[in-house]
Amino acid sequence: xxWWPPAAWRRWGVVVVVVAALMAVSATAAVEEELGGRESGVxxxxxxxxxxxxxxxxxxxxxxxxxxxxxxYVAVRVMMRSLARIGADADRVLIASADVPAxxxxxxxxxxxxxxxxxxxxxxxxxxxxxGINRRFKLTLNKLYAWTLVxxxxxxxxxxxxxxxxxxxxxxxxxxxxxxxINPCYFHTGLFVLQPxxxxxxxxxxxxxxxxANSDGADQGFxxxxxxxxxxxxxxxxxxxxxxxxxxxxxxxxxxxxxSYYYLKLHWHVPCGPNSVITFxxxxxxKPWYWWSWPILPLGLSWHKQRWDDLGYAAEMxxxxxxxxxxxxxxxxxxxxKPGMTKLCYNRRPEKQNAMVQxxxxxxxxxxMLIAYAIPFFIIPRTVHPFMGWSMYLFGALALGxxxxxxxxxxxLAVLTPWLAIIxxxxxxxxxxxxxxxxxxxAIFGYAFCSAPFLWxxxxxxxxxxxxxxxxxxxxxxxxxxxxxxEFSKLF
Numbered sequence: 006x007x008w009w010p011p012a013a014w015r016r017w018g019v020v021v022v023v024v025a026a027l028m029a030v031s032a033t034a035a036v037e038e039e040l041g042g043r044e045s046g047v048x049x050x051x052x053x054x055x056x057x058x059x060x061x062x063x064x065x066x067x068x069x070x071x072x073x074x075x076x077x078y079v080a081v082r083v084m085m086r087s088l089a090r091i092g093a094d095a096d097r098v099l100i101a102s103a104d105v106p107a108x109x110x111x112x113x114x115x116x117x118x119x120x121x122x123x124x125x126x127x128x129x130x131x132x133x134x135x136x137g138i139n140r141r142f143k144l145t146l147n148k149l150y151a152w153t154l155v156x157x158x159x160x161x162x163x164x165x166x167x168x169x170x171x172x173x174x175x176x177x178x179x180x181x182x183x184x185x186x187i188n189p190c191y192f193h194t195g196l197f198v199l200q201p202x203x204x205x206x207x208x209x210x211x212x213x214x215x216x217x218a219n220s221d222g223a224d225q226g227f228x229x230x231x232x233x234x235x236x237x238x239x240x241x242x243x244x245x246x247x248x249x250x251x252x253x254x255x256x257x258x259x260x261x262x263x264x265s266y267y268y269l270k271l272h273w274h275v276p277c278g279p280n281s282v283i284t285f286x287x288x289x290x291x292k293p294w295y296w297w298s299w300p301i302l303p304l305g306l307s308w309h310k311q312r313w314d315d316l317g318y319a320a321e322m323x324x325x326x327x328x329x330x331x332x333x334x335x336x337x338x339x340x341x342x343k344p345g346m347t348k349l350c351y352n353r354r355p356e357k358q359n360a361m362v363q364x365x366x367x368x369x370x371x372x373x374m375l376i377a378y379a380i381p382f383f384i385i386p387r388t389v390h391p392f393m394g395w396s397m398y399l400f401g402a403l404a405l406g407x408x409x410x411x412x413x414x415x416x417x418l419a420v421l422t423p424w425l426a427i428i429x430x431x432x433x434x435x436x437x438x439x440x441x442x443x444x445x446x447x448a449i450f451g452y453a454f455c456s457a458p459f460l461w462x463x464x465x466x467x468x469x470x471x472x473x474x475x476x477x478x479x480x481x482x483x484x485x486x487x488x489x490x491x492e493f494s495k496l497f
Contacts, residue, residue, distance in 0.1 A: 296394025377405035
């Protein structure tokens with residue numbers, strides 16, 4: 006080794022040190038990556054429902070077969086994300102029927118962090134008692150699967166039409182079953198607390214088999230029959246030491262505040278218990294996620310703000326852009342094809358069209374006006390933001406109103422008078438400084454009373470224009486009749 010120059014030794018030593026340092030850094034990075042992978046794997050596994058991350062859970066359900074499946078899918082995602090935003094210290098579980106689309110399940114697991122439990126739809130032995138619109142409740146007995154979530158000490162079962170105003174984790178201190186009495190005699194199953202138990206679940210299945218009395222044919226009537234003495238139970242007050250209670254309790258009204266209280270006062274203040282959760286147990290067309298719910302129902306804007314923050318409206322934007330393009334094309338073609346009044350040669354004739362034809366033409370014009378105001382309402386995505394929804398509705402009604410005006414040669418202002426009235430009603434409803442719901446209702450009725458004469462005058466103007474059009478007849482030959490020679494034809 007004596008022949009190796011000293012400088013070369015020094016260089017070789019530097020190389021060895023550098024290589025050793027690089028190997029150490031690589032090994033450290035590999036260990037950190039492995040640990041990080043394990044941690045992310047734990048989170049991913051928990052999100053996919055392999056095991057619970059908390060002792061408690063908020064649970065909701067989803068089933069298919071109603072005309073509003075997509076709306077409830079969006080509503081569940083918004084509600085569950087709102088629980089994460091307010092810092093709920095519990096798992097978020099979705100009890101989903103096996104026929105829920107796979108891409109929906111994937112989005113709720115991977116993007117929303119829910120634990121999705123797939124179940125088979127529970128047969129409803131009371132289905133024959135559900136009539137008409139209430140048939141949409143035939144699968145609500147799937148809520149009973151909440152008692153099978155035995156990985157958790159307590160579960161809060163919630164409907165998707167709830168808005169959480171603040172954290173409600175103290176509910177996990179309640180007993181084996183707790184619910185709110187919105188109705189003076191029957192508790193509401195839009196939110197209730199339960200202790201999971203397979204014995205209780207099997208007992209409920211037995212009650213279904215023997216046909217326990219059910220007042221409404223859905224989950225609420227069945228559970229009221231299972232806990233008939235809840236009205237006589239004490240009110241729930243969470244223990245200060247954080248311990249859990251045993252037994253059944255009534256929950257304060259503040260955990261299921263009916264939205265109608267807000268519409269009476271235009272603010273929340275329920276004295277008994279915290280003001281935590283708002284529910285919408287009203288007609289199905291007045292849920293908070295519909296774009297027309299604001300300003301008709303002021304709380305709709307709060308729900309859409311939560312959706313804007315969490316999910317956005319990317320799914321509805323292609324439909325909105327297509328509608329904008331369609332209405333723009335309608336207005337452009339209508340304006341370009343508008344018949345010039347000076348180019349129509351009218352000639353009064355002694356013979357008149359019979360009354361039936363005139364009546365059909367008048368009816369067609371009125372129906373066309375109604376359709377012009379109805380079509381935009383039904384083709385707008387239902388869960389779009391109210392500002393976008395109302396803008397699209399007004400733009401669509403304007404485009405179709407112009408089309409009807411030109412098609413029947415009606416005065417444009419008379420056709421668009423209802424359009425102007427809708428804009429005025431919009432601002433009256435959205436006025437933010439009402440002292441209460443009663444004052445707001447009186448203002449709306451006052452506006453409607455003042456607008457009625459203008460609407461009537463526009464209708465009279467439309468009917469007069471139709472009558473004038475029918476009394477004139479274009480100087481063109483009828484089918485089967487020879488063309489009449491005129492002074493204009495001699496010029497050619």
